[in-house]
Amino acid sequence: MEAAARAGGFHARAQRIERRPDNTRIRQRMDKIEALFWDNGGVILTNGWDRGARKRAAEKFHLDWEDFSDRHELMLNAFETGQATLDQYLQRTVFYRPRDFKPEDFKAFMFEQSQPFPEALEFVGKIAASRKYIMAALNNESREINEYRITRFKLKDYFEVFFSSCYLGVRKPDIAIYRRVMDITQRNPLACVMIDDRELNLECARELGLQTIQVKNLGQLEEDLARLGVTADKN
DSSP states (O other): OOSOOOGGGOOSOOOOGGGOTTTEEOOSSOOOOOEEEEOOBTTTBOOSSOHHHHHHHHHHHTOOHHHHHHHHHHHHHHHHTTSSOHHHHHHHHTTTSOOSSOHHHHHHHHHHTOOBOHHHHHHHHHHHHHTOSEEEEEEOOOHHHHHHHHHHTTGGGTOSEEEEHHHHTOOTTOHHHHHHHHHHHTOOGGGEEEEESOHHHHHHHHHTTOEEEEOSOHHHHHHHHHHTTOOSOOO
């Protein structure tokens, strides 16, 4: 979740797959694609609570940055795997001492950091409308921020299921999260595509046999999906 937010979600120029072996890995054996697993932050939305957002929070609320960062890192796994609630996270990272602002003020700021990438959402919506593929979110996020984003940006219109770290109890890039998703969906990994903006999150998915696309820009994403036979056409 720590990838920097990008304007519009995508900023690098599209390149051909054969010149970008580290971005997209397409297996020699081409099964018909049945399922698309989408990261959210950095792909269709800004990141929910990344370093940039935390830095802005520290400045706005006059927090000691080093102390806040240390406490965040200690709480991060529990926060994103559903073991700690938002209130518990804030108690340990911010409100362990008296403050001149309320938890509700801080929470509102956290939620405001989530913004959509309209063109990317429109593209994902077209693929979802084709009803040709299982459309699922596969993302690292805390429960409260995740559910805010699902509601605020109507993500149920795009995804049938949410394989979020806060529900599965494990985070990317741990290979266990991909194994769990394969077990639940009972799909051949070769017929699945993991779409993420971070290469590290794709490495374990590839080890299990999934097709992978590292997102750099929308045009490149459309091109790479098309090479896998994934289109928004309803035919």
